[in-house]
Amino acid sequence: VSVVHYNQPLVYTGNVVLNTQSQVDAFVSATPSANCGNKYTKVVGNVTIDGSSSTDPITDLSNLNKLTEVTGSLIITNFNKNGNPTNLDDLPLLKTVGCNFTVSSSPKMLNVTLPELETTGCSFTIKDNANLTTLNAPVLKSVKGDRIDIQNNPKATLISLSSNTASFSFTGKGSSVTISNNGNSATGPLTINMRKITRINGGLVFNNNDNTGVANFDSIFTGLTSISSNWASLTITNNDYLAKCCIAASVTVSTGTRTINNNTGNCANITAVTNDCGPLNKRSGDHSTASDLLQMNVFPNPNNGTFSIQITSSEQGNVAVQVLDLLSREVFQISGTFDANLTFPVNLEFLAEGQYIVKAKV
DSSP: OOOOOTTSOOEEESOEEEOSHHHHHTOSOOSSSTTTTOOOSEEESOEEEEOOOSSSOOOOOGGGTTOOEESSOEEEEOOOSTTOOSBOTTOTTOOEESSEEEEESOTTOOEEEOTTOOEESSEEEEEOOTTOOEEEETTOOEEOSSEEEEEEETTOSEEEESTTSSOOEEOSSOOEEEEEEESTTOSSOOEEEOTTOOEESSEEEEEOOOOTTOOBHHHHSTTOOEEOSTTOEEEEEOOTTOOBOTHHHHSEEOSSOEEEESOOGGGSBHHHHHHHHOSTTTTTTOOOSOOOEEEEEEESSSOSSEEEEEEEESSOEEEEEEEEOTTOOEEEEEEEEESSEEEEEEEOTTSOSSOOEEEEEO
C-alpha cells in the first residue's frame, strides 16, 4: 500500500523553464520514492512559463496546482497561441514569490486571480496583456522594494490588490507604483482598488487610464498618505474621466514633483485640485504650497550681467532667489509667486566681472 503525502513539502531545486506542454507534463518528481510522480510544492529558483511554442503550446498548467512558493522570480509570458490557458486557476495555492511576479505579453490571458498570494520579493508586474479583464490579488500584503507595475491592459474591468488584508506595505528601501493605459477599450467600467497602499518610497504614476469607471482617484488610493524619498514624485495625467483627486492634495510628497494635468473636472490640473480640496499637503501639517521645485534655469549663461531666472514647477507657491558671490555673500535677492512657471529678469551689470551662484528656495 502506497500513501501520497501532499501535506509534506516537495521541493524542486534549480531554475525551471517551461516552453511546451510536454515540459509542463514532465514537471513532477522523478525521484524513486513515495513521492515519485507527485507535484512540486516549492521551487528553489526561478520559474519561466512561455506559451509561445508553435509545435507544442502550453494548454494545461494543472501540474503546478500544488505550488505554494517560488523563491526566485515567476514569469508568465507570451500566452499567444490558441489553447493557452486564459486564467491562472492552476495556481490556487501560490503564496510567496521571492522576487519578480510577472504576467506579460499574453493576449490569451483573461483572468489573473491569485487567491493566496501574500508576498513578492522584487516586483509585481502585469503588463501588455491585450485582453486581460481581471487582476485580483486579494491577500497581497507586501512587495519588498522595487515596484508595482500595471500597464497596457486595455480591456481591464477589475484591478484590485489587497482588498481582503488589514494592510499592505513596501518592505524594501525603495518602491514605485505605475498604473497606466488600463481599461481604455474595455466593454464596461474599470474598477481599480489600491486602497491599502499608504506609503510609497518613490514615485506614483497614474496615467492614461481612459475609462468611465476611473473617475475618482480618492476611491482608488483612499489610504495613501505619503510619497517619500529623494526621487519621490506624484504624476496624475491624461485620465479622460478622472474628475476628483483630493488625495493628490493631502498626500505628502517629500522632495519630488507633483504633476497633475489633462484630467477633467476637479482633477484637471493643480489649480482645480486646490480650488476643490484646499492647499496641497493639507493633512501633513505642512501648509507650504511650494514644496516641489522642478527646475531652475538661468539664461543666457554666461552673460554680461543681464539675464533671466526661470523657475518651473508643477505646484503653486512662493520662491526666493539669491545670487551669491564665491564667498557666499548675498549680492542680490528677489522673490515671487508662481503657478506653473515664473521668470525673473535680473540686471547685475554693476557687479564685478566673475562667477556667481544662483540659489532658489521654495
